[in-house]
Amino acid sequence: MKIHGVTIGISPLHILVVVFFLVLFAASYLATSEIMYLLWGIPLSLVLLIIPIFNSYSVGSQYVKLLPEYEEQSKRVRIKQINFAMLGKPVRVEGVVQAVKGVWLCRPALTIFDGSAAIVAKKSAPLEVDVAVGDNVEIVGMTVRRFAIFGDVMVHAIGVKKVENLTPLEEEESAPAEEIRIKKY
Incomplete structure (x- = not known):
């Protein structure tokens, strides 16, 4: 409604x-x-x-x-870049929805994955769009702690919208890591 x-x-x-x-x-x-x-x-x-x-x-x-x-004000970031130093800062993340919880309580929590990492994005109001597992979404919000005093970082979602295509990973992120060689003495 x-x-x-x-x-x-x-x-x-x-x-x-x-x-x-x-x-x-x-x-x-x-x-x-x-x-x-x-x-x-x-x-x-x-x-x-x-x-x-x-x-x-x-x-x-x-x-x-x-x-x-x-x-x-939000800056587009990869999920793996979000850390405790970004607490309180507006961010914009894109990813594929892996899990949707709390919709029936009107307090949805989306777990999204962008190829680099996964993060939970919670909203304190009902979603404007129907989001299901496998949908591509863009989330605009603020980085916060999951719990007031302790816990990992999450995104407090202000806006959630579906997108057709995700922004591709940058070259350095998508390239395979170099092989490390150890010399034996």
Whole structure:
């Protein structure tokens, strides 16, 4: 679902919680015939649905506003070049999707491989495009740690789009490594 160009996502978990509380309030009303269970329960259950919708819209609208800035400032890098010295810097990476997780929670994580290495790119809002394993994608985002204090480097994706062809590896990256010879004494 889109609102003003922002993709909104509701997790099935949120819907399950709302249904649980609606059933709970309805059962309480049927057991006691006290109308206050319905008068308070239905609006409170709906608030449990409105809060994730508002959060999804808020985060998604921030991504829409930030995307042009990140596209302008990002530097195209190979995944193997991403390291801890690049934390907080905008990057643009291309690769083939190897795994897609968390889509049903509206917090997708894509594992992408560009021929040099693989990296995880997470987004805190639903994807605008359907991405499957084997698709070529371009990700614009910021390099961050996987966890707040420790962990490996990943990309916090601001924009994800499918591309037809990947940018080929540079000559020095695609050339086989020279053979090392060791002299025996």
